[in-house]
Amino acid sequence: MLIAFSVAPSGVGTAAAENSDGSVHDAVAAAVAVVRASGLPHRTTSMFTEIEGEWDEVFAVVKAATDAVMPYGSRVSLVLKADIRPGRTGELDGKIERLEDALERRED
Numbered sequence: 001m002l003i004a005f006s007v008a009p010s011g012v013g014t015a016a017a018e019n020s021d022g023s024v025h026d027a028v029a030a031a032v033a034v035v036r037a038s039g040l041p042h043r044t045t046s047m048f049t050e051i052e053g054e055w056d057e058v059f060a061v062v063k064a065a066t067d068a069v070m071p072y073g074s075r076v077s078l079v080l081k082a083d084i085r086p087g088r089t090g091e092l093d094g095k096i097e098r099l100e101d102a103l104e105r106r107e108d
Helices: 027-039 055-072 093-108
Strands: 003-011 041-042 049-052 075-083
Touching: 003 027, 003 041, 003 055, 003 093, 027 041, 027 049, 027 055, 049 093, 055 075
Parallel strands: none
Antiparallel strands: 003 049, 003 075, 041 049
């Protein structure tokens, strides 16, 4: 399965001083560090982090990443989207490759 998620704090937290520009990069860094340490295939973009793996292992990482963000705010927002396709692996890159192939065929 693939999970795309975004986790961000709001309110005043205990982990760090608030950034004057409203940035949440320190909190996001804490979440991404959890994802990277998991060893699961992943990709982080400007707005989401994608992880690939089995249901239980992926959701354990999302929970740990969310817990890592908790000290940065009085509440946390989690946005999650899942692509559940039993028996498939390598979809983190496979979906992109199929899209690029389709776009290339359109150009011909």
